[in-house]
Amino acid sequence: xxxxxxxxxxxxxxxxxxxxxxxxxxxxxxxxxxxxxxxxxxxxxxxxxxxxxxxxxxxxxxxxxxxxxxxxxxxxxxxxxxxxxxxxxxxxxxxxxxxxxxxxxxxxxxxxxxxxxxxxxxxxxxxxxxxxxxxxxxxxxxxxxxxxxxxxxxxxxxxxxxxxxxxxxxxxxxxxxxxxxxxxxxxxxxxxxx
Amino acid sequence: xxxxxxxxxxxxxxxxxxxxxxxxxxxxxxxxxxxxxxxxxxxxxxxxxxxxxxxxxxxxxxxxxxxxxxxxxxxxxxxxxxxxxxxxxxxxxxxxxxxxxxxxxxxxxxxxxxxxxxxxxxxxxxxxxxxxxxxxxxxxxxxxxxxxxxxxxxxxxxxxxxxxxxxxxxxxxxxxxxxxxxxxxxxxxxxxxx
DNA sequence: AGGGTAGTTGGACTGAGGCTAACAATACTC
DNA sequence: GAGTATTGTTAGCCTCAGTCCAACTACCCT
Numbered sequence: 157x158x159x160x161x162x163x164x165x166x167x168x169x170x171x172x173x174x175x176x177x178x179x180x181x182x183x184x185x186x187x188x189x190x191x192x193x194x195x196x197x198x199x200x201x202x203x204x205x206x207x208x209x210x211x212x213x214x215x216x217x218x219x220x221x222x223x224x225x226x227x228x229x230x231x232x233x234x235x236x237x238x239x240x241x242x243x244x245x246x247x248x249x250x251x252x253x254x255x256x257x258x259x260x261x262x263x264x265x266x267x268x269x270x271x272x273x274x275x276x277x278x279x280x281x282x283x284x285x286x287x288x289x290x291x292x293x294x295x296x297x298x299x300x301x302x303x304x305x306x307x308x309x310x311x312x313x314x315x316x317x318x319x320x321x322x323x324x325x326x327x328x329x330x331x332x333x334x335x336x337x338x339x340x341x342x343x344x345x346x347x348x349x350x
Numbered sequence: 351x352x353x354x355x356x357x358x359x360x361x362x363x364x365x366x367x368x369x370x371x372x373x374x375x376x377x378x379x380x381x382x383x384x385x386x387x388x389x390x391x392x393x394x395x396x397x398x399x400x401x402x403x404x405x406x407x408x409x410x411x412x413x414x415x416x417x418x419x420x421x422x423x424x425x426x427x428x429x430x431x432x433x434x435x436x437x438x439x440x441x442x443x444x445x446x447x448x449x450x451x452x453x454x455x456x457x458x459x460x461x462x463x464x465x466x467x468x469x470x471x472x473x474x475x476x477x478x479x480x481x482x483x484x485x486x487x488x489x490x491x492x493x494x495x496x497x498x499x500x501x502x503x504x505x506x507x508x509x510x511x512x513x514x515x516x517x518x519x520x521x522x523x524x525x526x527x528x529x530x531x532x533x534x535x536x537x538x539x540x541x542x543x544x
Numbered sequence: 545a546g547g548g549t550a551g552t553t554g555g556a557c558t559g560a561g562g563c564t565a566a567c568a569a570t571a572c573t574c
Numbered sequence: 575g576a577g578t579a580t581t582g583t584t585a586g587c588c589t590c591a592g593t594c595c596a597a598c599t600a601c602c603c604t
Contacts, residue, residue, distance in 0.1 A: 207560095281477070343501055356601080
């Protein structure tokens with residue numbers, strides 16, 4: 157029987173080591189000019205190992221946010237019919253709570269230096285679409301017409317992503333990200349939903 | 351002096367030939383299982399030629415829509431300050447006018463058979479983000495607060511993309527795409543903008 | 545006939561990402 | 575202490591998208 161709970165070879169290098177190496181290089185040379193091989197070389201691991209930790213190169217920047225979004229989507233799917241707009245908004249607020257030291261924040265702040273502008277539009281779009289689809293499903297389940305549900309979904313998703321971006325760009329001068337988001341959601345509070 | 355207006359070697363293969371070959375293969379084997387080499391082989395051209403006609407593999411599906419979106423973004427950027435929501439909505443309506451026989455419509459209708467679901471979320475997200483950014487800029491220029499402008503942008507962009515999707519899925523049973531979009535835009539007509 | 549122009553092509557190259565079989569480091573069992 | 579199960583690491587292979595370029599070819603014009 158096992159008692160320690162730990163079996164097998166221990167990890168030799170952490171996700172964080174790789175993420176740090178990656179962020180350094182992105183800042184030094186830019187995102188495109190940095191290959192996965194470069195990252196693993198600086199981190200002192202083999203290229204193969206990179207994909208044990210991250211699903212893709214861009215995952216270095218987005219994995220934190222993606223986890224939160226995935227959790228939110230699960231919560232949204234579990235929402236019962238007749239879910240209110242408020243219930244949805246509560247779920248969304250959890251995405252940005254305690255966001256602080258995330259690689260994505262760094263990327264959003266230094267998008268120019270990293271040569272990330274195009275990349276960020278692309279990647280933000282993907283998350284926007286995912287989140288929008290989930291909110292839209294919730295709205296549909298609550299009886300909202302399909303297209304209206306899509307619009308509702310996009311508006312809510314945009315509030316989330318936009319809050320993160322604006323907050324990251326302005327440093328902590330705006331307060332916490334969830335305060336920013338709360339403010340943003342107030343704008344669409346009166347949309348036909350509910 | 352030239353009189354015919356045509357100089358140099360004439361095109362041997364049309365964009366359409368390639369697009370048709372691509373769509374056939376996407377339907378037969380799925381999008382991922384179809385390589386660019388497969389497409390050019392069926393079309394009877396070299397692989398190099400593909401990239402003379404399309405910027406990327408997914409461009410086969412999206413180039414039509416992308417042109418319309420690019421035009422719309424140009425129009426939005428040219429909008430004077432104090433642009434009204436109505437002016438923006440007029441520009442957006444042009445994106446979907448006379449949409450009819452587009453490879454994207456085929457893709458949206460047969461997303462399942464093409465194994466495109468993930469791909470489409472990703473690609474739709476990109477267009478959503480692009481269009482949203484442009485609308486958001488217009489709103490910002492008109493004095494709307496940044497985050498609200500983002501939400502406004504996303505809502506309008508979602509209306510466009512969603513209309514296309516819903517229209518493509520339902521065949522012509524819904525009328526023209528711009529009728530669908532007009533209806534969708536009515537939902538957000540009263541958003542704070544304007 | 546010869547030259548300018550534009551379309552076509554093969555081929556070499558990079559970089560992401562997938563896959564796998566060998567190998568290494570630990571904890572557990574006897 | 576020797577063996578074993580488990581998990582982490584790695585080299586090495588592959589495919590495919592996308593870029594680049596130098597040769598080549600078909601056409602029009604003078």
